[in-house]
Amino acid sequence: MRFAWPLIGRAQEIQAIEAAITAATPGVLICGSQGVGKTCTARAALEAAAERGCVTRWTAGTTSARNIPLGAFTSWAPTGVTDTLTLLRGVIDALVPAESSARVVLCVDDAHLLDDLSAFVVHQIVVRGAATVILTVRDGEPTPAAVGDIWAKTRFERIDIAPLSLDDTAQLLTEVLSGPVDPIAAQRLWKITGGNGLYLQNIVEREVADGRLVRQDRCWRWVGELVVPPGVVGLVESRIGALPPPVGEVIDVLAVGEPLQLGVLRRICDPEAIEEAETRGLISLEPSGAGVEVRLAHPLYGEVRRRRAPRSRLRRLRGVVATELGACSAPDDVRMVVRRAALSLESDLDPDADLLIRAAYGAVWLGELTLADRLAEAAAGSGAGPEPRFIRAHALSWSGRGAEAEAVFADIDTAALSDEERARFAFLRSSNALWALGAPEHAKALMDAQPEFTTSVGRAYRNAFLTVYWFATDQPQAAVQASETLTLQDIPVVGVEIAWALAQIAADVGRTADAVADAAVGHAVATRTLDAPQMRFNIADAEVSALLLAGRTADALGVAADTRRQAADLPGTARLLGDAVAGRAALGSGDLSSACSLLSRAADGLSDSHPDGWGYRYRIPQATALAISGRTDEAAVVLGDLTKIRRRFRMLDHEHSLARAWLAAGQGAISEAIATVRDAGERCRVKGQFAAEVLCLQTATQFGDRSGVTRLQELSAVTEGPRAGVAARFARAMAEGDAAALSTVSQDFESIGDLVAALDACCHAALAYRRQDLRGSALRCVARAAALADRCAAATPALRQASEPLPLTDREAEIVMLIAEGLSNREVAERLTLSVRTVESHIYRAMSKTGTSCRDELAALLARPARTQ
Template sequence: MGRSAEIGAVRAGVSARDTAGVVVCGPAGVGKSRLVRDALQGSEYRWIVGTTSARDIPLGAFTAWTRSADDDRLRLVHSVIEAVTAAPPGRKVIVAVDDAHLLDDLSVFVLHQIVQWGAAKVVLTVRDGSDGTGIPESVRELWKDKDNRVFARLDLQPLARQESADLLAAALNGPVDPDAAGRLWTLTRGNVLYLRNIVEQELADGRLQQRAGCWQWVGEPVLPNSLVELIESRFGDLPPAVGAVVDVLAVGEPIELAALQRITDRESVEEANIRGLITVDPSDSGVQARVAHPLYGEIRRMRAPSTTLRRLRGLVATELAAGPDRDEMRVVVRRASLSLDSDLPPDTDLLVHAARGAIWLADLQLAGRLAEVAIAGGAGADAHFLHAHALSWSFRGAEAESALAELAAGPWDDLDRARFVYLRATNLLWALSRPDEAKALVDAVSVGPAGRAWIDAFLVIYWFATDRPAAALEAAKAINLPDLPGVVGAETAFALTAVTAEVGRTSDALKTAATGYAAAVRGHDAPHMRFNIADAELGALLLAGRLTDVEPLADRVLTQSAELPGAAHALGAAIAGRAALGTGRLRDACRLLDQAATAFAAQHSTGWGYRYNVVRATALAMHGHVADAAAILDEIDALARPFRSLSCERSIARAWVAAGQGVVSEAVGILAVAAKTAAANGQFAAEVMCLQLATQFGTPEHADRLAELAGLTEGPRSGLAARFAAALRDGDAQELAAVSEDFEAMGDLAAAMDAAAHAAICHRSRGRRGSALNCSVRAEALAEHTGVITPALEQAAEPLPLTERECEVVALIAAGLLNKEIAERLQLSARTVEGHVYRAMHKTGTSSREELAELWRRRKRRPQ
C-alpha cells in the first residue's frame, strides 16, 4: 500500500533484458522485505535470508539448498546453484536475498556465480546509507557494473506522511483521524516496522479505537518491549556522557549546537553524532541538533529516572532563558512548557505569557495546562481568561463555563467585565449551543464606554449566528471593526463577511475579511478564526462567481493549516474541499471533505462537523452517491443545531439529493422555498444560487427575478444565471451554448455542463441533430472532467420517451417505493400514479414494474 511506483520499479528491473537484477537499499524497517515479496508475487522465486547468527557459517543462508556434504567447495557451490535456480519447464527463477549484507563469504560467492553465469535474476535487500557504509565490499561488488551485468538500484525511503496514512487506513479497514495519522507518522517517521509495532500495541491497549466509524488515537503511546529492545540494540553500550546528550535532546529538541555543547560537552556531542544517535543540521538561526529518530527520544525518556528528566528540562529552560531570543514567542512557550515538569520554581508571569503564545500557536491543550498551573500559582484574571478561552475553543464548553462561573463575582474593571461577558457569552453560544442564555447574559450586563465595543461586537455575532442578517448589519453600525481587539475583531469580521457575502455586497465582504485576518494576526488568541474567516471569504467568492480567485485562497489555507496542530489540518482540507465543489471538481471535493469529516466526527459534530457535512452531502449527491448524501442530511437534521442553520446551503444539498433520486420537481420546489426565504432576509446572492440551480434543473420561470437580482448583487454569477434562465425560457439553443462557454470561463463547470446539456435538448427538440450532438458531446466531456451527474446531462445523453412526471415515478419505482409511497412523495393520488406507471410501461415496451425499474437503473450513470 502506497508503494506502487517502487513495486513497479522492482518488477521492471527483473524484467529488463540488460539487468542482472535489482538491489533495494534503505534503513531498517522501511519495508524493503515486504516490497520485494509484493513485487515478486506470481513469479517463481527463491527467498534467502541473511542473518547475524548464520554469518559465520559457510553457505549458512543456503542451508536449505545444500544437498551434499562434499568437501570440494567448488562442487558444493555448483550443486547449490543448480538447486536454487532449478525451475519448472518454461519458468525463470528469481533469487531474492533479504539482508544480503549479513551473508557469509561463501554465500556471497554463490551469488557472484549466479550473476556471472546469468543463471537467474537476483534481487537483493541491504540495510544501507546512501553511501553504502556498513555493507561488506564483497557484497557491494555484486551490483557494480561488471561485464555489463548491471543491477537496477532502488533507494527505498520511509513512507511519506500521506503514504503512512493510506497504509493505516488499509490496515485498520477504515478511515483514520488525520491528527492521529499525523501523530503516528511524526513518531515513526514513516518506518513501517516501527509503525506496525506501535499500532499493534495501541490497538491491544485500547488507545487506538474506532469512534463514529473513524479510528481515533487517545493518550500517549506505550512502546512494545520488542520494539524497545530492537532500538536499544542499535544504540549499543552508550557511555554515560553520550547518553546524556541524547537525553538532553529527548526533553528539549531542537537545541542549538553551541547550547547543547554547553549543557553537555563537545566530545560527547561529536560521539553521539558519529554513532548516528543525533543529527546536526543548519537552520535559519545557526546549527540545530535533534535526536536521529523520535523513538530514540521516547525510549530514553522512558528509561531515565524522573528526577533526571526534571533536572535536564530545567537545564534546557535555563539555557533558553539566557539566549538572545529568550522573549521570542515560540521560545517563551518552549521555556514555559519545559519548566512545567522541571526542578525550576514556577514563574507565573512566564506561564501566563506562554499560555497566550500557545493559543497563538493553536496548541490549545498546552495553553490550558500553562494557564492552569499559573492559576494554581496565584496568577490573576488574565490566566483565568486564557484558561477558559483554551477550553472553549477545544470544545470543552462545560469546563469553560465552570471555570468562568467561578469568576463571576469579579472584582472587575469595566474592560475586564466586558471581556468576561464576551468570553462567557461566546462559549454559551458556540461551544454549549445555548444562544438564548448567551443573549440574556449580554442583555443583563452594564458596562461603560471602555468595554461597550466587546458587547456590541457580540451582538453582531449573535444576530448572525441566529440567522438574522439584517439585525447583524444594524448592530454593526455601532462598532469600528479595525479597533476591536484580537479574537473579537476576527470573530466579528467572520460574521460580517458571511452576512455581506450573502447579501451580495462582495467588495464589502472581501474588505471585511481582510480586516479580520489583520485582527487575527494582531492578537494572539484567534489562530483558528482565520479558517472561519477564510470560509466566509470563500463563500463570498463562490456566491459572486469570482471563481478564478478560489483556488489561490484554498492553496493559502492548506499551507496555513499544515503549520498548525490539531483541527487545523481538517479545517484546511474542508475549505479546500468546499472550493473544489464550487468549481466543479467533484472527485477532489469528495476526497477532501471525507478527510475533514473523519477528523470532525468525534468532537465537532455540531460545529465544524455540521458545517462541512452540509457541503459534503452536496458533493456526494452531485457525484452520484445519493444515498450517502441523504444519510448525512438525515444525521444533520437530527442534531437540531440552535445556531447558524445554513438553511440555504442545506436546501441546495436536499435539492441535489432529490434530483439524484429522480424527483426533479421536488428539487425545484425545495429551491423555490429557499430562494423565497433568502429574498425575505435580503440575502440576494444566496437567492441567486438557489434560482440558478433551479434553472440547471430545467426550470426557466425565474428569468425575470434573476434579471432583477443582477442589479442587486456584485459579481458575474447573477447576470450569467439570468441569461441562462432567459435562454431556457425562450428555447434559444445558441444562447444556451454561449452561456455554457461563459460559465466555463467563470469557473462553474457544473453549470457549464448543464447549460450545454440543455442546449443539446433544445437542438434535438427542433430536429437539429448535428448541433444537438455537438452540445451533448461538450456536456459529456465536462461531466467526465468534473464527475458531476445531473438530470439535464442524463436527459441530453439518453432521452427516454417519457414525460417529466413519468420519469419521476419510474425513478421512485427503481428506488423501491410502492405506488402508495410514490403518491405520498409526489402529492398525487394512487390512481394517478398507476396511470403514469401504465403509460411508462407502454412507451418503453416493458411488461412489469421490475423491468421498468431495471431500465431506469441501466440508463443511470454511475460515478467514477
C-alpha cells in the same frame, strides 16, 4: 490482534525494479532503515517478475548463519561434496540452471549479513550475467568488503526506500482497519512511527487490542496515550545499543527537548558525545535558518528513553533545557516562549507566572489549545490575576468544552475587574454560551445583564457581541447595524470574529469586494490576537463563500490552497479545518472526488469535538458533494444525522436547502428539489442575501425550472461577479428552449469554473436539440456532457435525462426515477403530493410510450448507476 498489511506507497520503487529486470541490469540494491519496507518491496517485485515468467529465487542473510560458509545457500548446496570449488559450482548451477531459457531473478534479503562464500556466489552470478540480482541492505549496518564489492564493481541500480508519507500512512491504515481513520489519529501514528511500517504495524495492533484505537461513528479514533509494545521497545533498544553515559545524556536531552540548535546542545552536553551519537546514527543534523538543528534519528528513540529514565532525571534535564533556551532565544519568539514554558511545567524550576501567561497566549495562537489550558491553569495557580483564567476559558471554549469554560468564567470575581476587563469578560462568556454551549438566548441574557459600560472600549465590546449574536441568529441587517460604530483594530481580541461575521454577511449579499476586504482586515488583526489560528479558518471559509457565490472559482481555489498550506504547520483541528475549506472550494469548482474525500475526512474529525459547530457546518457540503456524485444513500445518512443535532445558531439555511434539494433530485424527486431551492431563494431575498439567492435559483434551473428569468435578471444588477449574469442567461435560454444559447451558457459556466453547472447546461442543450430533432447537435452536446461528467465525477438528473432519452413528460420521468429508487406507488404519491390514481395513470402512459410490460422494466430504464468511493 493481527491484521493483513498490504504494501502501500511503493509502486514507484517496484516499477523501477521491474524496469531494471526488463533491461537486464546486473542488479538492484534496495537500501533503507530497519522496518521501513525493504523486504516487502523486494518480495512484491519478485512476485511481479514470477508473474511475467521469470524464474525467481529468494534467500536471506541472518546473524546466526553469517559465520557458516554458504549459510544463505544451504538449500541449493549439493550433498556429499567436500571440494569447495565443486560445491560453489553446484550452488550456482542450482540457482541458475543452464537448461532454463527464462530470466532468473535472485533476491537476497539482508545481504549485509552474508558470509564470504555466499557473497562470492552472488558476485559470480552477477559477473556472469546469469541472473538479475536484488539485494536489500539495512542503512547504518557495517557491510563486509566481499558483499560491498558485489554492487561496487558492477552496474547496480540503487533504490532508497523512504519512510511512508502521511498520506500513504493514512491510506494503509484505512485498508488495514477496513474503514476511515480520524486524520488526527493518522497523523499521530505517522509522527510517532516516523513512517516506519514495522513500528506502525506493531503499535496499531497493540493499540487496537488494548482498546485505545477504536471505531466510533464510522471512523477509527485513537484515545488515550501511546503504550509502546515490548516488541518495538526491544527493536529500538537493540538499535540504540549500550551507550556511554555522555552519549546517553545527549539522547535524553533531545528526548525531552528536541529539536535543539547545535550550539544549544553543545552548551548542555559534551561535544565529543554529540559527535559519537551522530556517528552511531542516533541523531540527525539538518540545516535550519542560520544554524543547524539536531533531532533524534527516530521519534520512538525519545519515547523509549523517556519511559526508561527516572522521573527526577527527566525533570532536571527539562529545567536545564528550558534555562538554556531562555538565555539564548529572543523574548518575542512565540514558539520558543511556549517551548520554554511547556518544559518548565514538568521540571524542577520554580513557576514563572509572566512566562506562563505569555506562553498560554502563544499556545492559543499556535492552535495548541490543550497545552494553552495547562499553561493558563498553572499561571492561575501562581496568583497571576484574572488574565490566565480568561485565556483558559477561551481555550476550553474553542476546544468544544463549553461547560468547563463556563465553570472557569463563573469563578472569576468581576467586582475586581476594570471596565474594559469586565467588557472583555462579558464578550468571551457570552460568546462561549452562544457558540460552545449553543444557547443564543442565554448568551444575550448574559450580555444584557451587564451594567452599562463606561468606556468607549467597553461599549465596543458590547456592540461587537451584538454583531456576532445577530449574525449567528440569521439576522444579517441587525448585525451590520450593530457593527457600524466598530473599528476592528481597536478591539483586536474580538475583532477577528467580527471580521468573519461581516465577511460572511457581505458574501451572502453579493458584495464580494467588501467580503474580501473584511477578510483581509480580519487576517491582519489575527496576527496580533488570541483567536488567530481558529478564526483564520472561519475567515477563509467566508472568503471562499464570497468568491464561489460570485463565480470567481479560481480565486476561491487559491484562497483554499493557501489556507491548507497554513494549516499544515498547525496541530490537530487546524489541519481538519484546512481540509474542510479546501473541500468547499473543490465542491464549488465541481471537483467532486476531492470534495467528497476532503469533506468526509474533515467532517468526521470535527464532529468528534465540535458536533454542532464545525462538524455540523461541514457535514452540509459533504452531503451536497455526495448527492451530486450520485451517492444519495450516503448523503441521506449524513443529512439524517444532522436532523438529530439540536443546533440553535447559524442555521446555514440556503446551504442546507441546497443539500436537501440535490438529495431529492438525485432520488428522482425533481419537483420537490425545485420547490426546496426556490423556497430557500425566497428566504434569502427576504434577508437580503442576494448572492445566495442567485445560487438557489441557478440550481433550480439546473433541475429544469424555467421560472427564474426575471428575478435572476434583477439580481445580476445588484450582485458582484460573473455568476448572476451567466445564471440569468441560463434561465432565459431554458425558458425559451434555446439550445444554442444553452450550449453557450455551458461554456460560460465552465469558464467561471463551475463544472457541474456547465454539465447540466450542456445536458439541457442536448435535450433542447433533440426536441428540435437536431440529432447531430444533440450528440455533440451529449459527448461534451460525458467529458464534463468524467472531469467532475457528477451524476446529476440532467445528465441522466440527456444520456437516456425517453419519450416521457417531465412528470412521467420524475415518477419513473422515483420508482427506480424503490418507492411504491403510494410512496411516490406522498412524495409528490398526488393521488395514487394519478401516479398509476402516469405509470400506465409511460409504459405505453416505452413499450415496457411491467413496473420493474419501466424502472430499469432510468435506474441510477451506482457510484462508490
